[in-house]
Amino acid sequence: QKEVEQNSGPLSVPEGAIASLNCTYSDRGSQSFFWYRQYSGKSPELIMFIYSNGDKEDGRFTAQLNKASQYVSLLIRDSQPSDSATYLCAVNEGYSSASKIIFGSGTRLSIRP
Amino acid sequence: DARVTQTPRHKVTEMGQEVTMRCQPILGHNTVFWYRQTMMQGLELLAYFRNRAPLDDSGMPKDRFSAEMPDATLATLKIQPSEPRDSAVYFCASGPQGIDTGELFFGEGSRLTVL
Numbered sequence: 001q002k003e004v005e006q007n008s009g010p011l012s013v014p015e016g017a018i019a020s021l022n023c024t025y026s027d028r029g030s031q032s033f034f035w036y037r038q039y040s041g042k043s044p045e046l047i048m049f050i051y052s053n054g055d056k057e058d059g060r061f062t063a064q065l066n067k068a069s070q071y072v073s074l075l076i077r078d079s080q081p082s083d084s085a086t087y088l089c090a091v092n093e094g095y096s097s098a099s100k101i102i103f104g105s106g107t108r109l110s111i112r113p
Numbered sequence: 114d115a116r117v118t119q120t121p122r123h124k125v126t127e128m129g130q131e132v133t134m135r136c137q138p139i140l141g142h143n144t145v146f147w148y149r150q151t152m153m154q155g156l157e158l159l160a161y162f163r164n165r166a167p168l169d170d171s172g173m174p175k176d177r178f179s180a181e182m183p184d185a186t187l188a189t190l191k192i193q194p195s196e197p198r199d200s201a202v203y204f205c206a207s208g209p210q211g212i213d214t215g216e217l218f219f220g221e222g223s224r225l226t227v228l
Binding site (some may be wrong): 045105 | 146148156161168169219
């Protein structure tokens with residue numbers, strides 16, 4: 001079992017709709033969770049991080065965390081064609097002095113006009 | 114404009130040859146990660162360093178891969194001998210102290226093709 005699991009997609013969403021991306025993780029001790037976006041042929045870039053159970057909103061993006069279910073999600077409201085990319089879920093595992101960032105395989109999102 | 118610099122950007126080599134990839138992290142960042150990305154496996158952690166000390170290289174095939182950080186401005190990833198299954202994009206990423214924020218800054222990657 002991979003440490004961080006994501007549905008590979010592709011997930012196709014009409015422009016203006018809500019895109020919902022999901023991620024589960026295996027290490028119960030994980031404390032920090034991140035969403036990175038990667039455009040085709042480019043390197044990943046951080047878009048959101050969340051530490052506490054519940055929702056965290058930043059513009060059109062909302063990250064949701066449920067530690068009991070070991071589940072993280074990312075909602076993108078009013079999806080735009082520029083949101084078409086692969087979204088990588090990442091988890092900070094281990095103790096802070098030796099913590100490491102583990103990534104899922106990513107979900108490919110396509111926003112259709 | 115601070116950024117992580119990786120060289121080479123592209124490398125084509127033949128099986129059995131040695132490959133060295135280099136990374137210059139952002140000045141002041143004390144954590145450096147090496148990842149490998151393929152379509153099948155996604156982004157795999159190979160090794161990482163904090164304050165130049167290797168903390169975990171369990172993701173690397175030990176018999177052929179080695180990672181070092183000879184000084185704060187240079188991290189290297191070496192493959193010897195290379196094999197076709199090593200073909201992938203290799204990313205270096207650096208982060209500031211307090212890595213709990215998880216904000217890693219990625220280089221543009223080194224695309225390796227082993228024939």
